[in-house]
Amino acid sequence: MTAAKLDRVFHERGRLAICSTLIARSEGLSFTRLQEACDLTDGNLNRHLYALSEEGIVKMERRTGNGRPQTILRITDAGRRRFLAYIDALEEIVRDVHRSAKRTESPVRAVPARTVSQ
Amino acid sequence: MTAAKLDRVFHERGRLAICSTLIARSEGLSFTRLQEACDLTDGNLNRHLYALSEEGIVKMERRTGNGRPQTILRITDAGRRRFLAYIDALEEIVRDVHRSAKRTESPVRAVPARTVSQ
Numbered sequence: 382m383t384a385a386k387l388d389r390v391f392h393e394r395g396r397l398a399i400c401s402t403l404i405a406r407s408e409g410l411s412f413t414r415l416q417e418a419c420d421l422t423d424g425n426l427n428r429h430l431y432a433l434s435e436e437g438i439v440k441m442e443r444r445t446g447n448g449r450p451q452t453i454l455r456i457t458d459a460g461r462r463r464f465l466a467y468i469d470a471l472e473e474i475v476r477d478v479h480r481s482a483k484r485t486e487s488p489v490r491a492v493p494a495r496t497v498s499q
Numbered sequence: 500m501t502a503a504k505l506d507r508v509f510h511e512r513g514r515l516a517i518c519s520t521l522i523a524r525s526e527g528l529s530f531t532r533l534q535e536a537c538d539l540t541d542g543n544l545n546r547h548l549y550a551l552s553e554e555g556i557v558k559m560e561r562r563t564g565n566g567r568p569q570t571i572l573r574i575t576d577a578g579r580r581r582f583l584a585y586i587d588a589l590e591e592i593v594r595d596v597h598r599s600a601k602r603t604e605s606p607v608r609a610v611p612a613r614t615v616s617q
Contacts, residue, residue, distance in 0.1 A: 384516035385538060392512055398502035401592060405599035420503060461600070468596045474519060475590045481523035482583060 383474050390436055391467040395421050395429050400464045403439065403456040412452045430454065438463060501592050508554055509585040513539050513547050518582045521557065521574040530570045548572065556581060 391397060398419040403410065410418070416426050433439040438460030442453045456464065509515060516537040521528065528536070534544050551557040556578030560571045574582065 384512045384519065387512050387515075389512070392510070394502045394505050394507070394510060397505075397592065401502065401596050401599070404596060405603060407603040465596070465600060468593055471589055472593045474515065475586055475593060478519050478522060478583070478586045481519070482579070485523060485525040 383470070383477055386470045386473075388463065388467040388470070390432065390438070391464060393429075395419065395425055396433065399426070399429055399433065400438070400456060400460070403454060404461060404464060407455075409442070409453040409455040412454065415454050433460070436460075501588070501595055504588045504591075506581065506585040506588070508550070508556065509582060511547075513537065513543055514551065517544070517547055517551065518556070518574060518578070521572060522579060522582060525573075527560070527571040527573040530572065533572055551578070554578075 391400060398421070399415065402415060402418045412426070416423070419426065421429070430439055430441070434441060437457055440455050440457050442455065444451045444453050509518060516539070517533065520533060520536045530544070534541070537544065539547070548557055548559070552559060555575055558573050558575050560573065562569045562571050
C-alpha cells in the first residue's frame, strides 16, 4: 500500500507547513516569521520543531547582532532530501488516485436521472 | 498556508489507504479484502471506518447470499468528491514544494568543497 511509504514524521499538517515553508527559505527564518507563515501556536510550533530537530531535519541557530537575539530555523541538507522523498511519495499517491478515479468515474451519474429517462 | 486546506479527516495514513483503495473499487470491497489491501489491524480499520461513515464518506452494506454474510464497504459519491478535493490540495502542496525546492537548490553544494577551492 502506497500510503505506508509516507514518512510519519512529515505526515501531519503542522509539520508539512513548517517544512514547506523552510524549504522555500534556504537563508532560514526566525521563530516569529515561521509561526506567522504556518499559523501555529507557540506551543505547537515548539513541539513540532523539537521533534524535527531530534530527527536532524531542522536546525536552530541563535543569532545575536544589533537588536534582540533571534532564533533562526533552517531545514538541514539531510532534512531537505528526506522531505523531498516524502513529497515524492505524496505525488505517487496523487497519481494513483487520479488514475483510479478516472477509471471508476461514471459519466452517467453526472447527468441528472430525469434527463436520461426522458 | 496551503497545508491548512488539507481536510483533516483524510490526512492520516490509514484513512488515506482506505479511501485510495475504495475509490479504485466502485463495486465495493469486503472488510477482509479492505483490511488486506490497507494492512491495518481489525481495531484500527474499524475505528477509521466508523469515523469515515460518521462523515458520510464511506457506507457499509450487509450482504447475504450464498455462504456467510459479508460487510461490503463503499465510498459514497459525496465521499468521493470530498476525497478528490483533498487529493487536489495535496497536489497543490507537491507542486509548491517542487517549485520552492528548485528555486533554492544550490548547484555549488553538489561539488565537493576541495574541488572549488583548488
